Amino acid sequence: VAPPAAPAAVAAAATPPAPPAPGQSIRIELSKLDKLIDAVGELVIAQAMMAQRLSSEGLAASEEIAVLDGLTRDIQESAMAIRAQPIGSVFSRVPRIMRELSASTGKHVRLEVSGESTELDKTVIERLGEPLTHLIRNAVDHGIEKPEERLAAGKSAEGTLTLSAEHRSGRILIRIGDDGRGINRDRVLAKAIEKGLVAPDAQLSKEEIDLLIFAPGFSTAQTVSNISGRGVGMDVVRQNVKDLGGRITIESEQGVGTTFTLTLPLTLAISDGMVVNVGDQTLVVPLANVVESLRPAVEDVKGLGSNRAMMNVRGRFIPVVPLHVAVGAYGAVEAPQDGVLIVVETEGAGRAALLVDSIVDQRQVVIKSLDTHYRSVEGVAGATILGDGRVALIVDVDGLVARSMAEHGQMDLSHPHGLAEAA
Known part of the structure; x- marks a missing residue:
C-alpha cells in the first residue's frame, strides 16, 4: 500500500479554497438562477435583432447601440459568474x-x-x-x-x-x-x-x-x-x-x-460562433473549433471525386468537408475555390476544412437544445435564433467531420499518401 505520508500530502495539495467570509454570500435556489440565465439569453437575442434591424434599414449603429452591446455582454458575464463554482x-x-x-x-x-x-x-x-x-x-x-x-x-x-x-x-x-x-x-x-x-x-x-x-x-x-x-x-x-x-x-x-x-x-448556455451561409441555409460553427478561414487557390485543391477533395494548407493536406452535402442544403457552391474554407480542429480526425458559401459574421449565440422535440442528429449540436429572427442550426464539428470521414473513407482523406494513391 502507499506510504502513510502520501495520503496526507494528497489531502493537503487538494484542499479547496476557503469559503467566503460570513455575510459575504447568500443561498439562492438554482431554479431562480436558471430563469435569470434564460432571461439574459433572450436579452442577447433581442439586442442582436435590434442591431440587425438597424443594419437592414441602412442606419448606422449609434453610440447608444454600442453601449447597449457592451452592457448586454457585461450582464451576461455577470449572470454566468453567479452560476460559476x-x-x-x-x-x-x-x-x-x-x-x-x-x-x-x-x-x-x-x-x-x-x-x-x-x-x-x-x-x-x-x-x-x-x-x-x-x-x-x-x-x-x-x-x-x-x-x-x-x-x-x-x-x-x-x-x-x-x-x-x-x-x-x-x-x-x-x-x-x-x-x-x-x-x-x-x-x-x-x-x-x-x-x-x-x-x-x-x-x-x-x-x-x-x-x-x-x-x-x-x-x-x-x-x-x-x-x-x-x-x-x-x-x-x-x-x-x-x-x-x-x-x-x-x-x-x-x-x-x-x-x-x-x-x-465555461457554460452550456451561450457560446461564440461563426455564422455562415451554406446554400439556402444559415449555420453556426462554434468558434472553439475554428483555426482559420481562407479562400483557396485552384492549385491548392485536389479533387478525389464524389464530393471529396483535399486542400493544401502550407504544405499539409487536409480533407475538405462540403457542408451543403452534410446538411442537405440547396444552391450551395460546390467547388472549394468558389467558396470559403473554414479550417477546424476536431477531436477524432485532426484538422478538416468546412466548405461554405460565405461568412456572415462572428457573434455570441444563445444555445437552444433540440432534444425535447427532435431525436439526436449527428452533426447538429443545437440551434440558435439569429438577429433577423431566423433559426440557425449549430454545427457539431466533431460529429459532422467524423460522419464525413466514415462515409468517404477516412484513410484516403486524412493522410497525404491517400491523396497520392487516388491521384
Whole structure:
C-alpha cells in the first residue's frame, strides 16, 4: 500500500479554497438562477435583432447601440459568474479515490493538484465527476506501474498523478497526467484488429491508435477487476465530455507517461460562433473549433471525386468537408475555390476544412437544445435564433467531420499518401 505520508500530502495539495467570509454570500435556489440565465439569453437575442434591424434599414449603429452591446455582454458575464463554482469541489473527492486505488492495487501514487480555484458553470461541474473518476482509475490501473516495475525501469517507486485546471481562450482545460508506462500502441492496435475495429493492413498514426481506446467495449486489460478490464469506461468518458460540448485529447509516450486533456466550455448556455451561409441555409460553427478561414487557390485543391477533395494548407493536406452535402442544403457552391474554407480542429480526425458559401459574421449565440422535440442528429449540436429572427442550426464539428470521414473513407482523406494513391 502507499506510504502513510502520501495520503496526507494528497489531502493537503487538494484542499479547496476557503469559503467566503460570513455575510459575504447568500443561498439562492438554482431554479431562480436558471430563469435569470434564460432571461439574459433572450436579452442577447433581442439586442442582436435590434442591431440587425438597424443594419437592414441602412442606419448606422449609434453610440447608444454600442453601449447597449457592451452592457448586454457585461450582464451576461455577470449572470454566468453567479452560476460559476470552483472546480475544487470536484478535485476534493480525488484524494479518497486515490487512497482506495493505492490500497487495492498495491501501487504508491502521489497526487499533485493545481488550479482548484478555477471556476466554471455549476452544471458542468456536476457532470464532470464521473468522467474524471474514470480517467483517474484508468491512470492508476493502466498507466502507473507497480513499485518493482518502476524501480526496474529506473524510476522512483512512487508514481505521480497530476490533476490541473486552467482557463484558456474562453474554455477550461483539465489535464489528468501520469508518469507511468504510457500507451502500448502495438498492443492497442493488435487488440483493435482482433476485435475487427480496423483492417489488418491499416496504416494508422500514433494519434489514431490512441483514439482506439475510446471505442465502445475496448479494453486491453488481461483480467477483469473492479477497477478496469470490464470493457466499459473510456467510451463513456468520451461521450460524457461530448455531451458537455467538450472534447478529449491524448498525449502519450511509452515509458514516460500519458496525459488526457479535457477541453470544456465555461457554460452550456451561450457560446461564440461563426455564422455562415451554406446554400439556402444559415449555420453556426462554434468558434472553439475554428483555426482559420481562407479562400483557396485552384492549385491548392485536389479533387478525389464524389464530393471529396483535399486542400493544401502550407504544405499539409487536409480533407475538405462540403457542408451543403452534410446538411442537405440547396444552391450551395460546390467547388472549394468558389467558396470559403473554414479550417477546424476536431477531436477524432485532426484538422478538416468546412466548405461554405460565405461568412456572415462572428457573434455570441444563445444555445437552444433540440432534444425535447427532435431525436439526436449527428452533426447538429443545437440551434440558435439569429438577429433577423431566423433559426440557425449549430454545427457539431466533431460529429459532422467524423460522419464525413466514415462515409468517404477516412484513410484516403486524412493522410497525404491517400491523396497520392487516388491521384
